Amino acid sequence: MAQAALISRRVRPGSLEISDAETGAMLRAFFNLVERWQLSDRQGRLLLGDPAARTYARWKTGQAELSRISRDTRERLSILMGIHKSLRHLFREPSRGYQWLRKPNQAFAGASALDRLLAGSIPDLAAVRAYLDSERGAW
Numbered sequence: 365m366a367q368a369a370l371i372s373r374r375v376r377p378g379s380l381e382i383s384d385a386e387t388g389a390m391l392r393a394f395f396n397l398v399e400r401w402q403l404s405d406r407q408g409r410l411l412l413g414d415p416a417a418r419t420y421a422r423w424k425t426g427q428a429e430l431s432r433i434s435r436d437t438r439e440r441l442s443i444l445m446g447i448h449k450s451l452r453h454l455f456r457e458p459s460r461g462y463q464w465l466r467k468p469n470q471a472f473a474g475a476s477a478l479d480r481l482l483a484g485s486i487p488d489l490a491a492v493r494a495y496l497d498s499e500r501g502a503w
Contacts, residue, residue: 382438384430390441391433395424397448401462401478410484411444412437436486443489447481450496471495 382390398408409420413436422428451461465478472480477492 382435382442384433387430387433387438387441388428390438390445391423391428391430392426393448394441394444397444400458401465407482410482411489412440414484439486440489443486443493446493447489447496450493450500453500454496 394408394412403411405417405420405424408424409415409417412420413434415423415437451464452458455461455464465481466476468474468476472492472495477495480488480492
């Protein structure tokens with residue numbers, strides 16, 4: 365039965381759909397990260413694929429209609445949670461990980477990881493996550 369439920373959630377080979385409950389949890393965690401990373405609302409919006417300011421404000425106050433959040437945004441949230449997890453594994457003190465985000469890095473052509481994230485595309489988010497995963501030895 366559990367296997368059948370898992371298979372029914374598949375969107376494309378090798379990937380799973382992100383449920384509304386998972387999306388809600390990641391959205392709440394995302395807004396905690398925005399605060400800890402000291403990002404503006406504009407920067408937060410860029411990380412999520414640039415939703416309308418009013419939509420972002422509703423999400424921020426916990427008024428998201430989870431079923432209407434796009435697959436793109438769900439994927440972005442998932443990648444950002446992976447980045448957060450990697451930072452927590454690499455840095456014992458969370459503040460050092462938050463500082464690392466803003467420091468120039470040769471892996472990103474001298475830009476910071478945050479600069480790369482704010483370029484705004486899913487491949488940009490994925491590049492930062494892949495870099496961090498490689499630094500911590502992945503799985």
